[in-house]
Every structure is written in structure tokens, then in C-alpha cells.
Amino acid sequence: MAALSLPYQAAAAVALAAIGFVACLHLGMVFLHVAPSNTLTKQHGKAVDDWVLPEFEQNWKLFAPNPLQQNIAVQVRAEVEADGGRRITPWIDLSAEDGAAIRHNPLPSHVQQNELRRAWDFYANWHADDSQKGGLRARLSERYIRRIAMMRLENHQLGGRIERIQVRSSTRGVAAPPWSDEKIDTRPYYRELPWWTVTAADLPGGVSGGRAGEAAR
Template sequence: MRVRAVEAGLRTAVALCLVTTLVHVVLVFLHVAPSNPVSKRYSSQVNGWVYPLFEQNWRLFAPDPDSFNRKILARTAHTDSQGSVQVTAWFDLAAVDHSAVDHNAFPSHTSQNLLRRAWTSYVETHGGSDTARSERAVMLQTYLRNIAADRVAAHNDGRAFDFIQLRVVTLPVAAPGTTAGDHPPAPTEDRLLPWWKVTSHGK
């Protein structure tokens, strides 16, 4: 009986994997295919499945490298039992990614692109405003917030926080062969995002 139960469970698991794979392939195909009646009719379901984890684009064939350097910084706030609000110093999230990539022959996709793509997707859906005006904008705002909160939590020695704020400083890429010296390039944008409530982290 146990053998039959195990076999039945395995068959069910395999069937679920096959169905999930088929659904994934179909939805991704509808996402990347030219607009058609089917993709238009089920656009909300397709976008809900694809974004933000399975986003597809053609940059593999037509790369569009960043023309700016971005420092993505975060700070957190926590209200203690006496009602006092404690705010941390700024923590450079992008610097952590850069250190993981530098001198690494096989850097992870997470270190190279996760935070960067989360920010560019946020800008694409929000523009110059930090107000989410669509379901996708809300989803990408949550995605960026969660990435930042998890990154901070991994480097703050377990200190508790309930709110997080991001600051993004955009700097021009220096021309080849030039050095900043004592005059680093002036930021082209210094954007301060609002405080976001997060699930309590830390002790």
C-alpha cells in the first residue's frame, strides 16, 4: 500500500510539474509574441504571471548598457517601546552588489541585475512620481521595497526595523581614460523616495 501511495504521489507531482511548465511556456510565449487577440484578452493574467520574476526582453540581442552609475542607498527606522524613533545611517546597497561582482569570474545574476532591474522597472512604472497608479506599479514598488528590506536585514546584525527609505544618486559615467581626482562628477539626479512600511525585521 505504501509503495502504491508513493507511486501515486510521484505521478501527481510529475503531472503538476508538467502542467505548470506548459502554462509557464504558454504565458511567456504570449508575453513575447506580437500583440494578438489572445494576448490582449488575457493580458492581465499574462502580466500577473510574468512580472516581476519572469520578465522577458530583447536586450540579449540588442544590449542597452547603463550610461549612468547609480548608488542605491537605504536607511531604516524603528519605533521602540517608549515611542522613540530610531533612524539608521544610509547603507549603500549597490556597493554590496559591486563588491560581489568585482574580481569574480562567475558573478551571480542576483548580484548583477536584481536590484538594478528592480529600480529601472520602478522608474518605468512610476516616472518622476512615487505614487503607484496601476496594479503593476504597486507590484514593482513592493518588489523593490522587499529586495531592499531583505538586503538591509542581511547586513544590520539583526537590528529591528519597521520602515525603510531609499535614496538613489545617479552619476554620469566618466569618459575612458579620465579620473575623478579631487573633483568627482556631480550627480545628475538625487532622488529621495518616501518611507515605506515593511514587515518587521530583526529582533
């Protein structure tokens, strides 16, 4: 900067100061986003979320995270039309398929580890009560789940065109260790979503929903 003329030195100093301010502001916002609840986040939580979400979302928390207490599996079934009739498939455990792909795999993909899990968290968080269901992020989370379900069903030979799908979660408590006397209910509890009619918006690129086979006939 010493080689610059005075006006350029002033402009460079202002630019560096602005960059430094934005960087410090960003680090502060991210810190508040991942920090435990405190006075600042209670008073300015909306401003923090508006800054961080969705581009800079962090899926971790400072200090001790809550230990896993439940196993949540996402399952789907479909209503398939073929040969002039309709039938409903058994429940297909999508989470179990991801688990099988990850197990004994030294380099599991990010999709196998996080796509379905994060999508369900996204949906559940924005459908926790009726007041959120009509919001933009609630509708976006539903569309995301529907598209993932259709992509996963593409790998299954269902024998016809998928007309409707239904998604549910199966939640089981994590059993206590053998040395503990704690009694934990490990029976599955289900949350079933309504049936969704498959539309063109549910079929991302490369996904036919059984329509490609129908066109071939």
C-alpha cells in the same frame, strides 16, 4: 502518422498545425517585443506587451543597444526603534554590496547581478509619472522594492526593530575616457522615495526586520 486511421491522421494534422501556428505567433510576438520601434509595434504595442509580459519578458534589444551612460545605485536607510527611542541609520548602498560580491567572483549569482537592478528599473518605469502610480504593476513594483530592501537589511545589525525604511537612487554620469575632451557632470543626483512604514507584507520568509531579537528579549 501513416499508421494511423484517417480520423486520427486528421486530428494529428490539426494538432500539429495548431502547435505550429502558436509557435510562429509566439516567435513573432517576442521578435516585435525586442525589435526597435516600428509601424507594427506602434499600432499593436499593447497586444504585444499583453502576450509577452510578464512570463516571456526579454531584457535585451535587437541591433545596437544604447551604451551605458549612467551608473545608478540603490540605497536604503531605516528608522530603528530600540530601548524606547528611535534613530535613523546612515544610507546603506545596496548596489555597492552587490558590486563587491560580483567583483573577482568568476561565478556571481543571478541575484547579485540582476535582482536589485531589475527591481529598480521595474519601479522607475512604473513611477515615471503620476498617472501610473495607482496601477497594479506600480503597486507591485513598490512592494517588490520594499521586500528586497528588508531582505538586504536583515544582513545588517541595526540594533533594533525596523519601523520605517526609505529608499533612494544615486545617479552619476559615466566619465568620458581619458582621450576625450567631452565634459560630463559626474556629480551624484538623488531621487528619494517617501518613508514607508514596515508591514508584515514587507517581511518575506526568514526576514524578521529586527523583531526576532525583540521577541527573544
